[in-house]
Amino acid sequence: MAVDAILPVFVALPLIVSAVTALSPWKWLNDALAVIIPAINLLMGVWLYGYTRDNGTISHVIGLYQGGVGISFVADAFSAVMIVTTMIVALMSNWFAIVVGETQSRYYAPLSLVLVTGVSGALLTADLFNFFVMIEVMLLPSYGLIAMTGTRHRLLSARMFVLVNLAASTMLVLGVGYLYAVTGAVNLAALQGVAAGGGPATVAAGIVVIAIAAKAGVFPVYTWLPRTYPSTSAAVMGLFSGLHTKVAVYMLFRIWVVLFDMDPRWNTLLIVVMVISMIIGGYAGLAESTMRRVLAYQMVNGMPFILIMLAFTQDDARYALAAGLLYTLHHMITIAALVLNSGAIEETYGTGTMAKLSGIARRDPWTSAVFVAGAFSIVGFPPFSGLFGKVTVVMAAATAGDWRSWVAITAIIVASFGALLSMMRMWQRVFWGRPMQNYPEALNVRVGFMLPSAVLMVMSLCMFIFGGEMWEITTTAVDDLLNVDAYTSAVLGDDPVGVPTPGDTFGGEN
Template sequence: MTGSALALFVAIPLITAGLLVPLKERWRLNAAVLMTVLAGSLGGGVALVLAARDGSTLATSIGLWQAGIAIPFAADMLTALMLTATGLLTLTCSGFAIATRYASHRYFAPLVLVLTAGVNGALLTADLFNLFVFIEVMLLPSYALFVLAAPGRGRLWAVAGARLYVTVNLLTSTIFLAGVGFVYGVAGTVNLAELAGAAKEDDAVAAAVAICLFALSIKAAVVPVHGWLARAYPATSPTVTAMFSGLHTKVAIYAIYRIYAVIFDGDSRFLWIGVAAFSITMVVGVLGAVGETTTRNILAFHMISQIGYILMGVALFGLVGLTAGIFYLIHHMIVKASLFLSTGAVEVRYGTGSLDRLGGLAKREPWIAVSFFAAALSLAGVPPFSGFVAKLSLLMASLSEGQIVAAVLMVLVSIVTLMSMLKIWSGVFWGHPPEGLDPAPAGADAPADPDEDEAGAEPAAAAVAAASSAAGSAASSPGTQGTARPDGAVATLPADAAVSSAEPGRRRIGPALIAPGLALALVTLTLGLGGELLLSLSETAALGLMDTSGFVEAVLGR
């Protein structure tokens, strides 16, 4: 692969999204095209990993302008790993969306493709202003995906979650853009290569870039600016929650790694701030999960906790710490998506994620139980899964850097994480099912097929009517279902449940719903048993962050 091909990671999804909009009534064709483009993006990420395995960096300037004016794209091993991981997760979550018929909404495929273009652009750009632009490209379709197919009452709390999500991200984007403006004002450029080491030498540049890092910390949900994630993510559909878990916060984390390595050149003066903030994030996130009673709320708080682990790699700026942090980043993206998809399949099928309304599913749904259990053990750091390799590597890095308190907290948080995962296991999969626990009624499973809807009604309309008649008065009771609203109340139906629950005549979760979460659980097992490969690639990425000269030279065209 050559540097000129990097633009295709953005161009192809954007062009395809535009072409699919007129085909809004052909959702199966849209879904096929979507999966093809996403598979191509994943293949491109793998090709970049192979191209960057020797530590080289591919770069290009978009628009044929000279370096410093054109939009710079660059891909080293860290970029390649992230493109591969995000491509895998977007493809898997889209497959889940097709299985639940969430993808039958006429704008789902174009929105996911625009989201993919934004994610790819944010990972590839070597310019702070264009990082802002691509983050906005990434966020715009996300606002629509939040409420895309949530019918009836589901739309009300999905809108509330989207309102919180939009408000926080608009504020954060404003802060980030202000930081970019300050950087340009004091340095005269926003090109990462031209800013290399500037924050280490000039305190004014350091202060300006710190504003950008603060904004990215909000997007990454670092304590104390974390509350929005725990309230917003459970408010949307299981499909979108799983997809966002591997994209939005992880792009912000990637940007933090990149900016601190290039512009701050790993300046040790500020690392103690990261150690303190990320240690607190680990603890607050896991404690927040203790009091939750729904699967997605618990997993959302654990997501915050695990972000503390991932970013600790930056605070332990060194070869061992960065390697462990990058490995942890890739591991967490896979495991967290697997957990959201497994519990999402239960929520979609049974209409609730509340622990007190589920139980005994290990016998009824053994494959989902296996999928969840494997990913849960990996999240807690139990061998032989990738979580064990990730946490052990990070623990060793903390000890080697003399961060004893951080190391102790990692162990304690891992224990509480395991207890929380056992809490979900006991509530959802173990014991006896509560009286009346049955899959959602026939007819509540999916929206009407847009290709067969002669009246041209909204795809979710038939499902809404079926779900409403089946749920009756119980659906209007605040305690009947378990998905949390952003305001802390309990919602009546998960966003996917009314449109994609059971298939008529079936009493078990079907293979199409099981496969996405189980496939990612198998990936985490593979990365645990064969962790040396990803550790080696992560080390190559870490070396690129410690010595950014190759990245700088490639971007500047020298």
């Protein structure tokens, strides 16, 4: 069997097992499969990274059709790293869901596994239309996960989530259709450089980018995220924090390199939008009253730290993209840890409202220590992954040596100060002060509740300790991302069909 035949397994395995869990009457089996399947995908992702690092990009066309005709899956070190990290978050979130009793609903396991199916497919697909399909595969179980408890508040949140994502998905499929109309292709490899010139191809690609950015929660379409994510359970919010927005980041990086050829004409627009998004995310959380709404704004705050790196690819593309990827990995691990930590507190004390909590540092020192570690990491303090994440982003921004550097670095510092204030406010209200008198002294966060977030923060610590190795991993991944010729050759083969010529793009470049 050819090595590339493993790629469809990333999608088929969780999809098939989701059907098994939907029919299975045994909770113990469903719980086991909810963690085993992400763990298997995680291990396959680790193997895939090692293989692509040593052997280059691999591709598999379903049904063994000719390149450019069939449904293609493609993997390089960049997609492998993203698969590994998303599966870590999925594994920890499902573990947390099991220990807090979230899986009492028999449909949690199948819905979460369908979500894993969509994530794996989105990270491996080689064309934009199938990316849209995989996004929809992610969204359908997400609607169910949000509304699973049936409470009025969650149903209202699900409605907002549905409306925003329906609009974004409609824009995405219209953009993909328009791109096909003007180029005759939707395969990423076949669309190499079509948006780098101008004309209809650039407009079509721009529509696709706007739709994906809306799903990422970037300004100006960001308010839906802090209104919907905190209304779900902590386990579901943990899943969403590391999967939905980061899949969008992955595709934005891929589109920027392959379709736009890192066109510097868009640098000013990128910087303006990302700076505004940074400031809003950094300070809006100061007005929130619950722990997870504060953390939702830290998700909004983190996205522009990643995407602003696209504006510095004309100076040192390898360094800028590697910095963005390193920050992505850090943010996925840290935000998931903070969300699950706050979820453990909510499950124990019955509320996440900061005004109703106080003195947890004295009652629960270990839970408080995990929060402090996460807060240090999200702000960028040692000894956690956030330090290297922010330092590399700042250094990448500094390479330009012009107004872009000054604006970006200033915004990073100001937004990081806002994140610090938000974390300090949460610490002062929830963890500091006199212990709560309206709860029994013996009531503490269970070790099982705390372990998933603690494991994630240990990973963040290891990312700091092995910072050199992490940088090597991210630069290797970015080297594959930038090697567009190898990507194109792997996907289309030696005799591709359906590849547009420069004349087909109506003003774009091929």
